[in-house]
Each structure stands twice: as C-alpha cells, then as structure tokens.
Amino acid sequence: MDRRTTPARPDLAASHLEGQVEAERFTEPVDRQVGHANVWLRSAPKDDAPVDTELLFGEVFAVLEEKDGWAWGFSRNDGYTGYVPSDALDRDVRMASHRVSALRTYVLSKPDLKSPPVALISLNSRVAAGRREGNYVEVIGTGWVPQFHIAPVSATEPDFVAVAERFYAVPYLWGGKTSVGLDCSALVQLSLEAAGIPAPRDTDLQEAELGGRWRHVAADAPKRRGDLVFWKGHVGIMTDGEQLLHANAWHMAVAIEPLAEAVERIEKTAGPVTSVLRRSR
Known part of the structure; x- marks a missing residue:
C-alpha cells in the first residue's frame, strides 16, 4: 500500500x-x-x-x-x-459550482475593483458562486471575484497543453500547485484537470495510471503536441514535435526547450526516458 x-x-x-x-x-x-x-x-x-x-x-x-x-x-x-x-x-462544506479558470485571481471584499483583497486563489480552486453584481460574482462566505476568472465546474478547456503553456516561466517549487510555484507533476495534473482529465499527483502515479488509458509511443518515434514524456521522477509535455514544456529544477522554472537537449541532460541524473504517452482520441 x-x-x-x-x-x-x-x-x-x-x-x-x-x-x-x-x-x-x-x-x-x-x-x-x-x-x-x-x-x-x-x-x-x-x-x-x-x-x-x-x-x-x-x-x-x-x-x-x-x-x-x-x-x-x-x-x-x-x-x-x-x-x-x-x-x-x-467545517461547513459548500458544494462548488465553479472553478477558477484564470491562473490566479483576487477575491475582493466587495464587488468593486478598489476594494481590499481578502485572498489570492489559483487555477482549479473551487468556489460556491452566489450573487452577481456588475462584473463580479460572490464567492459565498469569502468575497467577490471577476466573473471572467471563473467557469462552471462542468466547463473544460479544449487543449490541456495551452493551459500548461500559461504557466511558462513560473518558478519551480517542490510540492507547489499554483502559478506562484509548482513542480513537474503538478503542471501536468493541473493542466489535465482543467481539461476534464483526472490524473494522480505524482509522476510515477501518473505514468502508471495514464499508461493504462493512453497509447504508448516509442521513445525514438516522432512526437506530437500533447505527448507526455516520463523519466524516473520527472515528466514533461510536448508542445510540438520537438519542444518540451516542463517545470524543472535545472531552470528552476517552467521552461520550454528542445526535447533532445532535455533528454541528454536528464539522462545523466535520472536515466533514460521511461515512457512516452499519447492521449487516445
């Protein structure tokens, strides 16, 4: 266990x-x-x-x-x-009606852009929406958020890679899951979740679970946008046939670099690519 x-x-x-x-x-x-x-x-x-x-x-x-x-x-x-x-x-659990669809948004004390903020919440945070006043929606029990920064929980992003690309240059942070700082598996989990695709939190768990649902691609085969490339303890997302997007401790940020360069560098510490997964359509 x-x-x-x-x-x-x-x-x-x-x-x-x-x-x-x-x-x-x-x-x-x-x-x-x-x-x-x-x-x-x-x-x-x-x-x-x-x-x-x-x-x-x-x-x-x-x-x-x-x-x-x-x-x-x-x-x-x-x-x-x-x-x-x-x-x-x-102790009171409110059923979420919406999720934060922006990378992050301020919860304001009033439906007024000049009102003091009470919190800064991140992509995929869950909110119970209440009243609407102007361009603001009430987060029941907390404050108000811009209506354009939330979406119904049933609404999904059409391209999880595009979600991941929005995190470009965000600092690397072990265990983090926000645009203030996150790690490689959080980038994958958050992006997939926004697209309505559930995934575990950690790299090895993602590789095992998604590996049972997604197509396995040979490590030396041509890559496509959306392919997930796994190493022992690391994962990245292909943005096209050659470029890899990943949160990594080498750049200490979410970076885009040629896959070939990442493979050469990562192989020295984590070994070769362990699998490449492609979502089944």
Missing part, C-alpha cells in the same frame, strides 16, 4: 480499507473544506515536516483524525494522504 494514496496507519485507517489493511481501528472520514487560499499537505504533523503537495481553496479534505492542531486525512480530489493544519479547514 502506497502511503501517499492509502489513508492508513498502524493505529488508524479509513473505513473503506477495512479488510484490506491492518489497523487498530477504522473510522469514517468527515469532510472539511480548505478555507485558505492554499495549504501545504505534509508527511507528518509538524511545521518543518516535508511538503508532499498543496491543497487549493475549496478543495474537500476527508479528515480521519484531528489532534494537536493537525488534521490527518486525504484529498477527495486525488486521494493524496497527509497532514494539514486544522485551522486551514472549514
């Missing part, structure tokens, strides 16, 4: 895992909702524990235990399991 996606410890596990894992007791999760613009999910209940990923505003987090200011549970979005500060979670 992978600890990243298996909400189980020796002393406690989610009820749906009973009979699959060993634990002293099993419990039903209680849904909470991320009320902060974003919150780090950590591998242990400590402020200095390693960051695994980032939860976005409006994301539902299934809580299995709350103790000493920390909530342990898993994201309803991608199943990622870990610890977040309890005070980042709201």
Whole structure:
C-alpha cells in the first residue's frame, strides 16, 4: 500500500480499507473544506515536516483524525494522504459550482475593483458562486471575484497543453500547485484537470495510471503536441514535435526547450526516458 494514496496507519485507517489493511481501528472520514487560499499537505504533523503537495481553496479534505492542531486525512480530489493544519479547514462544506479558470485571481471584499483583497486563489480552486453584481460574482462566505476568472465546474478547456503553456516561466517549487510555484507533476495534473482529465499527483502515479488509458509511443518515434514524456521522477509535455514544456529544477522554472537537449541532460541524473504517452482520441 502506497502511503501517499492509502489513508492508513498502524493505529488508524479509513473505513473503506477495512479488510484490506491492518489497523487498530477504522473510522469514517468527515469532510472539511480548505478555507485558505492554499495549504501545504505534509508527511507528518509538524511545521518543518516535508511538503508532499498543496491543497487549493475549496478543495474537500476527508479528515480521519484531528489532534494537536493537525488534521490527518486525504484529498477527495486525488486521494493524496497527509497532514494539514486544522485551522486551514472549514467545517461547513459548500458544494462548488465553479472553478477558477484564470491562473490566479483576487477575491475582493466587495464587488468593486478598489476594494481590499481578502485572498489570492489559483487555477482549479473551487468556489460556491452566489450573487452577481456588475462584473463580479460572490464567492459565498469569502468575497467577490471577476466573473471572467471563473467557469462552471462542468466547463473544460479544449487543449490541456495551452493551459500548461500559461504557466511558462513560473518558478519551480517542490510540492507547489499554483502559478506562484509548482513542480513537474503538478503542471501536468493541473493542466489535465482543467481539461476534464483526472490524473494522480505524482509522476510515477501518473505514468502508471495514464499508461493504462493512453497509447504508448516509442521513445525514438516522432512526437506530437500533447505527448507526455516520463523519466524516473520527472515528466514533461510536448508542445510540438520537438519542444518540451516542463517545470524543472535545472531552470528552476517552467521552461520550454528542445526535447533532445532535455533528454541528454536528464539522462545523466535520472536515466533514460521511461515512457512516452499519447492521449487516445
């Protein structure tokens, strides 16, 4: 069982895992909702524990235990399991009607461009939309956002690569999932999600799951826009037959470079390309 996606410890596990894992007791999760613009999910209940990923505003987090200011549970979005500060979670869960479609947008205190901002929320954050006044829509319980920065949750982007290209030059940040900073697998997950294509959070999980649904392409075969190129611990997106878009620690940013150059450099540390996946139409 992978600890990243298996909400189980020796002393406690989610009820749906009973009979699959060993634990002293099993419990039903209680849904909470991320009320902060974003919150780090950590591998242990400590402020200095390693960051695994980032939860976005409006994301539902299934809580299995709350103790000493920390909530342990898993994201309803991608199943990622870990610890977040309890005070980042709201007890009232509002059904999301819209998602943020801009890279980021300010939530304002009033439907007025001169009003003070109360939060800066990111692409794919979930909001419960209320009233509309002028060009602003109410985020129930929080504030107001420009109507052009949100879209119904059912609306999807036609080209996930175009979504990824909007992140060009964003800083690289391990565990990050926003346009303030993100890593290679977050770039893929966020872009696919905006296009209505679910994907796991981490590179190896993406390669395994998408590899069961997408077509495998030979590493030396001609590439196409939208092909995903995987290495051990890394992934990038082809923007055409030759250029690779990826968030990477070499440039410390989301960069576009010739695939051949990336392959030559990455092979020295991570080995050769492990797979190339092409979405089945």
